[in-house]
Amino acid sequence: MSNIGVVVLAAGLGTRMKSTKPKVLFELCGEAMIVHILRKAYEISDDVSVVLSYQKEIVEAKIKEFFPKIKIYEQNLKEFPGTAGALKDVCLTSEKTIIMCGDMPLVKTNDLIRLSSANADISVSIFEAANPQGYGRVIMNGSTIEDIVEQKDASESQRLIKSVNAGCYCFKSEALKKILPLIQNQNAQNEYYLTDAIKIANKLNLKCSAVLVDEQNFMGINDKFQLDIAQNLMQKEIRKKWMQAGVLMRLSDTVYIDSRAKFEDECEIEENVSIIGECVIKNSKIKSSSVIENSVIENSDIGPLAHIRPNSHIKNTHIGNFVEVKAGKLNGVKAGHLSYLGDCEIEEGTNVGCGTITCNYDGKAKHKTKIGKNVFIGSDTQLIAPVTVEDNVLIAAGSTIASNIPSGALAISRTKQINKSGFFYKFFGAKDEK
Structure with a gap:
């Protein structure tokens, strides 16, 4: 599928892992989570890029052990934090661009194919969460996505919404090139959110559609407890x-x-x-x-x-x-x-x-x-x-x-055996009972 490019966002600090080790290098079932993700990316595209920052050299070296031709970019986290900031310098050469996170090792190839096959300028993976806490809420108007509001910016009524952003997108690359320069950082985190692309796209009369996915496949890993959950899920699939x-x-x-x-x-x-x-x-x-x-x-x-x-x-x-x-x-x-x-x-x-x-x-x-x-x-x-x-x-x-x-x-390599009669009794001072 040469018309599809994949960009994996893996620049985060991963502070909740409580480790100096880059989060994307933590292993599930023997391989780093970033390797699992990139293997899925390469199943659908030869145009694969990764955006790094924290311990870039270490992560890049590990990635290139497996994918020597991959394109590596470095995010300027100080000047351009956030998911949209990560894309600032990425060269978009394919007709469509899938954007996914570097901490989603359970994602399936079929999910990415479905996302890229949607007839829209932007397709967004969403799922219905039993507990939407922490997720960006998806504001729908029929089958069209009007907006995605991050948890920290959501109103009380918006926080009740259970349709949430799974964190994986497919853009027509020309649409993404138009939208990225328009994204600002006026939000609680002062970050450049890629989710703001939805509101901007609607203003530009671009079509934004939702693709319903399985929550488990798009599980993000933020700490070692979630890492354990993900590994158990992957083990079940491997054994099956x-x-x-x-x-x-x-x-x-x-x-x-x-x-x-x-x-x-x-x-x-x-x-x-x-x-x-x-x-x-x-x-x-x-x-x-x-x-x-x-x-x-x-x-x-x-x-x-x-x-x-x-x-x-x-x-x-x-x-x-x-x-x-x-x-x-x-x-x-x-x-x-x-x-x-x-x-x-x-x-x-x-x-x-x-x-x-x-x-x-x-x-x-x-x-x-x-x-x-x-x-x-x-x-x-x-x-x-x-x-x-x-x-x-x-x-x-x-x-x-x-x-x-x-x-x-x-x-035969032994010393000759010698038996010294009565030595036990002499050694322990016991009476010879013979």
Whole structure:
């Protein structure tokens, strides 16, 4: 839709977040709210701009990680505060311009398409609020919007109106160019309100229409409580999408799934599981209270109470309870319980005994452990990286492996056991009852 441009207003200070972090960089389901919004914008347009101010360099850097060709503008909050002030220097090149806020991560692409498809010079998203407190009131005359009055400027009778401004607009760009210079800041906040465009448009005999939207989709986030509400709503949508695609979830309300995660084939997710980051789960079962981070799981079962840390690729493998894998590549492995497998490659047929540790860090750098096929690792084994264990090896329980092991070998690293007769009684001064 090359005739549509999108401008996202993200210059606010976000003081109610009680944080030095820019509000639009707070995350929902793994991604900054501004990233969620811009992804929707790019689904309908290649002409996308963002207006920034507070910590501009930090926000711009994050945005350009994902959208390197986006146009960035800076608002002069001191001289031109407000939503209309944000548009002062924006170059409008498309036939129509959608204007939306940077704190509405639940907005849907279809909502933006409906808004841009309205036959009007200005179309405004509105909804009927059960509690209109804080919203701009929409003054209607039949199907035409006559005015939008901000809460602080509204009269007592206007405050009773429940039709409110959802904060997203679509202008014919030529109309917006005419209107912007006419907006003044004579109001309680001394700001340049974009909502004043409606009254001005009516004086210019331009058509202003309302587009009824779902309040939930246009929820703005002003504090961390609202951030939590929005994330819960987004989580419900994510879980619903994947369950409808065939993923079985047990006690789904307890499951957390990142917005970037993907599932393939038949998967099962048990309660209290967290799938974090850009994970791919394929034909696998993730058992209760396990955490998967930025990893690929194929044809495997994980957990319960397992932790798969970033950059792991686990295939045809059983990972049991209290096993932690970090940057591990495992194919056809059994690691049943109580092990740490970091910076390792383990091949098919290998059994990892309870208490096994790949000692990957020497205090300065991380090192890799390579374990071949059909290796049996006895319980309580430490493998001090860098080390290679070739195929068809036995490692005795309680061993500390600091050197490579050749194929076919048995590796034992233990001190000789010594039993000192009667020492218990000598130590505690007790009588030898033998």
